[in-house]
Amino acid sequence: MADQKEQETSVFTEEVIKEVIFRVHRFSPDDGKPPRMQDYKVPVKRGMTVLDGLHYIRDNLDSTLSYRFSCRMAICGSCGMFINNLPRLACKTQILELEADTIEVKPLPNYEVIKDLVPDLSDFFEKHRSVMPYLIREEEEEKIDPPTNEFLQTPDELERFLQFAYCTKCGLCLAGCPTVATDKVFLGPMALAQAFRYNSDTRDQGFEKRLELLCVPEGPWRCHFAGSCSEVCPKGVDPALGVQLLKGQIVFTKLGLKKPHKIAPLATEKPEAKRRPGIPEAPPRTVKKE
Amino acid sequence: MANGTISKPENRLGIVGWFYAGSFSFERYAYILHRITGLGILLYFLLHIFGSSARISGQSSWESLMHFLGKPIFVAGEYLVFIAFCFHAMNGIRLILGELGFSIGKPGRPVYPYRISLNRQRPLLVVFMIIAVIFILLGGYDFFIAGH
Amino acid sequence: MREPTLWILHILAGIIILIFLGIHMGIMHLDTILTSLGVGYKNPLSWSSVLIRNKALFFTITYILLLGAALYHGFYGLRNILFELSLGKSAQKAVNWLLFFVGLFLFIYGGYAAIAAYVI
Ligand code: SF4
Numbered sequence: 001m002a003d004q005k006e007q008e009t010s011v012f013t014e015e016v017i018k019e020v021i022f023r024v025h026r027f028s029p030d031d032g033k034p035p036r037m038q039d040y041k042v043p044v045k046r047g048m049t050v051l052d053g054l055h056y057i058r059d060n061l062d063s064t065l066s067y068r069f070s071c072r073m074a075i076c077g078s079c080g081m082f083i084n085n086l087p088r089l090a091c092k093t094q095i096l097e098l099e100a101d102t103i104e105v106k107p108l109p110n111y112e113v114i115k116d117l118v119p120d121l122s123d124f125f126e127k128h129r130s131v132m133p134y135l136i137r138e139e140e141e142e143k144i145d146p147p148t149n150e151f152l153q154t155p156d157e158l159e160r161f162l163q164f165a166y167c168t169k170c171g172l173c174l175a176g177c178p179t180v181a182t183d184k185v186f187l188g189p190m191a192l193a194q195a196f197r198y199n200s201d202t203r204d205q206g207f208e209k210r211l212e213l214l215c216v217p218e219g220p221w222r223c224h225f226a227g228s229c230s231e232v233c234p235k236g237v238d239p240a241l242g243v244q245l246l247k248g249q250i251v252f253t254k255l256g257l258k259k260p261h262k263i264a265p266l267a268t269e270k271p272e273a274k275r276r277p278g279i280p281e282a283p284p285r286t287v288k289k290e
Numbered sequence: 291m292a293n294g295t296i297s298k299p300e301n302r303l304g305i306v307g308w309f310y311a312g313s314f315s316f317e318r319y320a321y322i323l324h325r326i327t328g329l330g331i332l333l334y335f336l337l338h339i340f341g342s343s344a345r346i347s348g349q350s351s352w353e354s355l356m357h358f359l360g361k362p363i364f365v366a367g368e369y370l371v372f373i374a375f376c377f378h379a380m381n382g383i384r385l386i387l388g389e390l391g392f393s394i395g396k397p398g399r400p401v402y403p404y405r406i407s408l409n410r411q412r413p414l415l416v417v418f419m420i421i422a423v424i425f426i427l428l429g430g431y432d433f434f435i436a437g438h
Numbered sequence: 439m440r441e442p443t444l445w446i447l448h449i450l451a452g453i454i455i456l457i458f459l460g461i462h463m464g465i466m467h468l469d470t471i472l473t474s475l476g477v478g479y480k481n482p483l484s485w486s487s488v489l490i491r492n493k494a495l496f497f498t499i500t501y502i503l504l505l506g507a508a509l510y511h512g513f514y515g516l517r518n519i520l521f522e523l524s525l526g527k528s529a530q531k532a533v534n535w536l537l538f539f540v541g542l543f544l545f546i547y548g549g550y551a552a553i554a555a556y557v558i
């Protein structure tokens with residue numbers, strides 16, 4: 001009991017363990033100065049992340065520092081940065097874990113810089129959009145919007161793509177990719193892994209449509225399995241796995257060695273569920289449907 | 291630009307990014323080595339097409355070419371191509387298997403600590419690199435010790 | 439729709455090269471080791487061994503096969519590298535045609551040498 005107390009106090013200690021230098025990339029589009037690095041001294045407590053360090057700088061040393069973050073728990077994918085030679089999430093990187101006295105924080109490479117540590121991800125999202133990352137069904141009455149009923153999918157079928165659905169669109173993978181380092185139009189690991197994710201979803205019938213978008217020079221053929229995207233992915237999505245499987249999926253399907261997956265049927269019966277007493281109705285839609 | 295603003299820095303790593311972009315594992319460097327050895331072999335091969343065509347102009351032109359190419363600098367160059375071939379071939383088998391999806395495992399649930407495709411195919415990488423080194427050593431024996 | 443076909447041909451060509459260039463490399467550069475094991479022959483670059491290979495149909499055919507596969511594999515790889523430099527659409531077209539014609543020329547030239555050596 002006493003032991004446990006002692007441990008608790010040492011884990012949650014507020015004491016400053018050491019001081020590190022944050023070497024931070026600075027750039028502002030309207031001060032006319034070229035990009036530069038600026039040093040800040042940051043006292044480090046146990047449990048402090050790089051994002052916490054940036055908060056410290058902004059709160060105490062320099063309020064002009066810009067960076068992007070939201071959830072501070074590796075869920076939103078906003079805080080991707082190039083930290084001590086690897087693309088990482090600032091909120092998922094412990095300062096002490098880096099075992100360095102100087103923490104170099106730069107914006108994610110392979111994206112344009114908007115300001116300081118803020119990369120422009122619009123191309124990245126455009127590439128995602130371009131592979132039709134949504135369920136495509138052929139029959140009119142099964143159109144997903146508005147939903148009529150659920151599709152029946154087994155847990156095994158779910159696991160074939162589930163891992164890729166964990167992607168938070170943080171953009172680290174493209175920052176690590178050697179092809180993206182020179183190739184502006186290559187779709188990149190995230191979009192391609194998402195294409196595989198929807199191609200492999202039994203509820204989806206869009207394979208043929210996506211095939212046209214993928215069988216272009218900027219498709220998965222630009223990937224040579226350096227694997228860096230998977231190494232930096234903070235969510236274990238393993239986009240490189242998705243891209244290689246996508247190549248196999250396309251080629252083996254074209255060669256007739258792989259049959260298209262079976263299509264999840266629409267559940268015929270509405271599940272008999274009664275509203276439990278005391279639970280209010282949902283409020284009316286605020287957005288009108290045409 | 292007019293009012294003193296600088297356009298957004300592109301921040302793309304460029305060709306430097308093919309060679310180095312941070313502390314990545316060996317596969318990243320196998321990627322660039324594959325590229326360099328490939329280009330080297332291609333260059334040698336193009337010269338080789340013309341060189342070995344000397345055999346249709348008879349014994350004397352063949353032998354004078356072989357005499358010329360027998361200089362130590364060319365032998366060393368050829369050995370470099372041999373090394374490049376051993377690496378490119380062995381790494382190539384690994385890449386074919388990986389890129390067609392045979393050595394990299396299946397998707398599953400991402401449970402921490404994450405195990406990724408790169409880890410799953412790494413034993414293969416080690417085995418093929420050992421085979422490549424064995425061939426490189428055998429070739430070195432043949433090139434420099436056993437004759438020529 | 440062309441890209442996956444080109445890509446799988448690149449892999450098939452790679453496998454062909456692996457087999458026949460493996461044999462070629464063995465004959466040319468591991469000759470002392472192989473002869474001590476009882477296969478292959480000494481001095482693969484001497485005129486007499488060149489003559490033997492010139493007149494063997496196996497070598498003539500595999501040389502031409504290897505020539506084609508290696509040119510395709512090498513030029514597809516070069517195309518990959520060039521394409522990854524953010525080429526525009528017209529530059530991509532130019533690279534395609536350039537590599538195609540250079541490759542075709544080299545194939546005809548090298549194929550002619552192999553056949554001529556067999557026939558002479
Ligand atoms: S695949 Fe991983 S690294 Fe890439 S955007 Fe998704 S979560 Fe980020």
Ligand code: FES
Nearest residue numbers: 071072077079091
């Ligand atoms: S702040 Fe949301 S992922 Fe880091």
